[in-house]
Amino acid sequence: GDSVTQMEGPVTLSEEAFLTINCTYTATGYPSLFWYVQYPGEGLQLLLKATKADDKGSNKGFEATYRKETTSFHLEKGSVQVSDSAVYFCALAGGFKTIFGAGTRLFVKA
Amino acid sequence: NAGVMQNPRHLVRRRGQEARLRCSPVKGHSHVYWYRQLPEEGLKFMVYLQKENIIDESGMPKERFSAEFPKEGPSILRIQQVVRGDSAAYFCASSRSGQGDTEAFFGQGTRLTVV
Numbered sequence: 001g002d003s004v005t006q007m008e009g010p011v012t013l014s015e016e017a018f019l020t021i022n023c024t025y026t027a028t029g030y031p032s033l034f035w036y037v038q039y040p041g042e043g044l045q046l047l048l049k050a051t052k053a054d055d056k057g058s059n060k061g062f063e064a065t066y067r068k069e070t071t072s073f074h075l076e077k078g079s080v081q082v083s084d085s086a087v088y089f090c091a092l093a094g095g096f097k098t099i100f101g102a103g104t105r106l107f108v109k110a
Numbered sequence: 111n112a113g114v115m116q117n118p119r120h121l122v123r124r125r126g127q128e129a130r131l132r133c134s135p136v137k138g139h140s141h142v143y144w145y146r147q148l149p150e151e152g153l154k155f156m157v158y159l160q161k162e163n164i165i166d167e168s169g170m171p172k173e174r175f176s177a178e179f180p181k182e183g184p185s186i187l188r189i190q191q192v193v194r195g196d197s198a199a200y201f202c203a204s205s206r207s208g209q210g211d212t213e214a215f216f217g218q219g220t221r222l223t224v225v
Contacts, residue, residue, distance in 0.1 A: 034213075036216075041218075042218055042219075043114075043116075043201055043216035043217050043218040043219050044153070044201065044203075044216040045216070046213050046214075046215075049213070089152060089153065093212075096141070096158055096165065096166070097143075097155055097158060097166065098143070098155070098203075098214055099155065100145075100152045100153040100154075100155075101152055102151060102152035103151075103152045103153075
């Protein structure tokens with residue numbers, strides 16, 4: 001069945017460092033891909049999405065490109081801030097169901 | 111604009127009691143999804159409902175768990191005879207359509223603790 005694999009965390013970075021969180025997926029067909037963010041004690045919020053191959057989703061300095069050839073959707077940000085500390089979930093939407101990765105916790109130190 | 115509203119935010123139950131978790135979707139959304147998040151783990155799909163219908167409950171345990179989304183009122187996730195392993199955060203999401211590329215809006219979750 002469809003699945004999402006994310007790099008394990010936690011990831012600890014200093015402020016202004018470059019961030020990459022890897023995400024690969026397995027799916028039949030051509031799903032839409034998403035990154036969601038979960039701040040402490042909160043629900044998930046959509047961060048960005050891409051609906052077809054080579055699409056780039058971007059928001060708040062984060063971006064990810066839908067790579068069909070490598071079945072990947074890695075999340076990147078050029079300069080992280082302390083306020084980016086959260087858990088990041090990669091997800092794919094196949095049919096009506098959204099499948100989530102296990103999440104990657106990011107800590108950003110001042 | 112009210113988002114997805116879940117209540118209660120925190121729920122404590124003794125083993126053997128019943129837990130009822132409520133979810134009011136975004137106004138105009140008729141598709142509701144329930145997910146469970148165990149500590150330090152990702153979200154696991156439980157059930158997908160449209161108004162008055164269960165479309166997919168493949169992620170829901172066969173016993174003790176049930177879900178409904180009546181014509182009027184919120185969606186309810188019901189857990190009977192709770193056990194310690196049911197302790198988790200339960201998230202509800204809603205969307206305008208059931209198409210996979212439609213954004214799902216999440217509630218803040220109900221954190222169930224079974225003592």
